[in-house]
Amino acid sequence: MARHSDGKNNYAFAPWVIIVAILAVLALAIGGFFLFREGDSSNTETVAADTTSATSAEETPTSTEAKSSESELPSSTTPTSENKAPEDVAPNTLFLLDTSDNLAPYFDTVTQGVAEAASAVGAKGSQVALWNYSSPISATATVGFRQNVAYGDAENVAFAVGQFGTGGVPQTRSAVVAALDNATDQTAGSGENTRVVLITTGTQQDMDDASFAEAAKNARGEGVSLTVVHIGDAEKDVELEKLADVYSTVSNPSDAQESITSAAGA
Incomplete structure (x- = not known):
């Protein structure tokens, strides 16, 4: 490791080594930050997708029920007991x-x-x-x-x-x-x-x-x-x-x- 003596057998790290170490720590911190952001974004998208799927699943029965109800409505031309024609020919x-x-x-x-x-x-x-x-x-x-x-x-x-x-x-x-x-x-x-x-x-x-x-x-x-x-x-x-x-x-x-x-x- 790059160290130098001060003449008293005390050694100190060279300034450039300290600077490199600081930069390395900063690089790790920044990399970790962006990794965390990507993971959070992926989780958010997954939750949103799950929410959309759940909403669609909830809406589907309602739509089906509405279509079913519409199909069950009588046609305006379907005969009913109310408007049924009277006897045509009497006995x-x-x-x-x-x-x-x-x-x-x-x-x-x-x-x-x-x-x-x-x-x-x-x-x-x-x-x-x-x-x-x-x-x-x-x-x-x-x-x-x-x-x-x-x-x-x-x-x-x-x-x-x-x-x-x-x-x-x-x-x-x-x-x-x-x-x-x-x-x-x-x-x-x-x-x-x-x-x-x-x-x-x-x-x-x-x-x-x-x-x-x-x-x-x-x-x-x-x-x-x-x-x-x-x-x-x-x-x-x-x-x-x-x-x-x-x-x-x-x-x-x-x-x-x-x-x-x-x-x-x-």
Whole structure:
């Protein structure tokens, strides 16, 4: 080692040796500092990566649950019990046709419409009946409605409707009350629902509003529905419209057939 004597046998380190030693210590200290920094940075990155992974793991179930919930939502087009369509064709169908003078301009179109509607519901299993009405047009008649074809094969109705003529005025209210009463009996006897399909040109009032409402209420039993097709431009019967489950108006004769078939549920 570089030492020198001071003449008294005491030795001292040379100054340059001390300087080198100091520099070596500083170098070690600085190197250790940077090594420590790298280790700390690596640990920090590792912790951050672990934290990110944990966060992703926690978020993944939430995202999955959200997607699952979205997939479980019903489509706007999926049928539900709330908006499910009602029964299309009733097991029993009674066509009640206005054959007053008012029907004359529409007779061929309307009777053809009734014939086709009867065949359509009959093909779906409905027992079909046919009445016509206007007003008493003979000396022996006491009511304006006539029970032409009893519940049964639709082809009987399709044939009979073409044999009618027109005459008299539309005493609609009394005919409707009688038809509802008949439909109630049919429902009770068969144990199945009955739909009355009324095709009318209007009402020659033969019952006042209160009497009609009360009589119809008493005649109509559970399981009986009423759909009305008003043909032509004559004034509608407001009380009849209130009573009907479905009420439609046809001004253009070419639309009559489609409207009658729809009213019958076919």
